[in-house]
Amino acid sequence: MSASTAASDAVIHPTAVIDPSAVIGERVSIGAYSVIGADVQIGAGTVVGPHVVIEGPTRIGCDNRISQFASLGGPPQDKKFAGERTELVIGDRNLIREFVTVNRGTGDGGHVTRIGNDNWLLAYVHVAHDCQVGNNVVFSNYSALAGHVEIGDWTIMSGYSGVHQFCKVGAHAFIGMGCLVGSDVPPFVMMANEQHGRPRGINSEGLKRRGFDAPRISAIKRAYRTLYMAGLSQAEAREQLVAQAKDSDDVRAMLEFLDRSERALAR
Numbered sequence: 001m002s003a004s005t006a007a008s009d010a011v012i013h014p015t016a017v018i019d020p021s022a023v024i025g026e027r028v029s030i031g032a033y034s035v036i037g038a039d040v041q042i043g044a045g046t047v048v049g050p051h052v053v054i055e056g057p058t059r060i061g062c063d064n065r066i067s068q069f070a071s072l073g074g075p076p077q078d079k080k081f082a083g084e085r086t087e088l089v090i091g092d093r094n095l096i097r098e099f100v101t102v103n104r105g106t107g108d109g110g111h112v113t114r115i116g117n118d119n120w121l122l123a124y125v126h127v128a129h130d131c132q133v134g135n136n137v138v139f140s141n142y143s144a145l146a147g148h149v150e151i152g153d154w155t156i157m158s159g160y161s162g163v164h165q166f167c168k169v170g171a172h173a174f175i176g177m178g179c180l181v182g183s184d185v186p187p188f189v190m191m192a193n194e195q196h197g198r199p200r201g202i203n204s205e206g207l208k209r210r211g212f213d214a215p216r217i218s219a220i221k222r223a224y225r226t227l228y229m230a231g232l233s234q235a236e237a238r239e240q241l242v243a244q245a246k247d248s249d250d251v252r253a254m255l256e257f258l259d260r261s262e263r264a265l266a267r
Contacts, residue, residue, distance in 0.1 A: 013050070022056070031068070040073065043092070057085065057104070061092035061117070070100045076113075076129030078106050078147060091117035091135070102127040109148055116153075134171065143175075152187060154210065156203075161193075170257045172210070174203040184261040186227070186254050188220050191266065199228055199266050212250075219248040227254075234258075234265060 006012060006024035016030045019038040024030070028042050031050035039056030042048065045063040052066055058073035066072070073088040075081060084107035096102075100121045105112045109130035115121075116135040126144040127133065133145075134153035143157040146164055151157075152171030163169060163181045170187030179197040188207065192200040202224050207217055223244055227237045238258060245252040258265065 007044075019056075025062070037073070055104075057087040058090070059087065060090045061094075063092055064090065064094045064096065066096045067098045067100075067123075069098050070096050072096070072100075072102050074101065074103050076103045076106045076109075076147070078109075078129055080108065081106050081129075084111075086111045086113075086129075088113045088115075090115045091119075093118045095120045097121060097125075098123045100125045100127075103129045105130045106147070128165075140177075154206070156206065161197075167263060168257070168261060171253065172203055172206060174206060176200075181266070183264045183266045184257075185266045186257050188250070188254065189224065189266070197266065199224075216248070216250055219244065220250050220254075223248075223251045223254055228267070 005018065005020055005022050007026040009026055010024050011029040013030060013032040015032045016034045018036040021038045022036045022040045024042050025044040027045045030048045033050055034048055034052040037055040040054050041059045043060055043062035046060060048066045049068040051068045053071045055073040086105040086107060088102060088104045089112055094115060103113060106129050113129055113131050115133045118135050119133060119137045121139045122141045124142045125139040128145055128147040130148045131145045133151045136154045137151055138156045140157055140159040142160045144162045148166045149163045150168040152169060154172045155169055157175045158177040160178045161175045167181055167184055169185045172188045173185050174190040175181060176192045179191050179193040181191060181197045185191055188202045189199050190201050190203045191197040202220050204217055223241055226240045241251060241255045245255050
């Protein structure tokens, strides 16, 4: 390891292997037998446990906690990948637990896998190539994303749940235990495991915990009933949501999600 690659106050175990091109920030700690590859940047205050492998190009922000045996920045598991330069970008204050795997992007998928800030990735979580993950998301044990998935802020994925490639999951959604998502999930919606995931109301308890007041939650419930319980086609439901969105930013967010959706909507 070249002395110029690491801040003077970084704490690096003597058995760690760090490529000379890696950039290690202030107050970074790297545990025993970890391997930090070429073209990796690790921001200030991040703690990397023992036996972690981080391959580049990867940029990791500040104050993250990365547990033992995590594997970050590995090449995408995509047969079309031909070695083009792609990267993994991780924000700040994320908790990444044991045996988590996060792959870099692909050349035809945007080149970047991105994870935002303040997320929890618990043991054995997998995030595939080109995924875009927001902030304050919880991935429970053994949950997984296939390639090109988008996950909105404050989403919770329960244990053993999974999202099919190219699907979008809106902010504040809740994916139930063992639920397999094969279509786009609008914001605020709660999915249950019934062979394939199906909408089962809104994530009202989560919204209350995040400070949503009763009028906001009522507006979201009304929008959910319009979309899922009124017997309307998606086009007809959208027309009613347009009117409801005039008085609710949250309904407007649902409407914007529907307009961005490129796959079938979860029904």
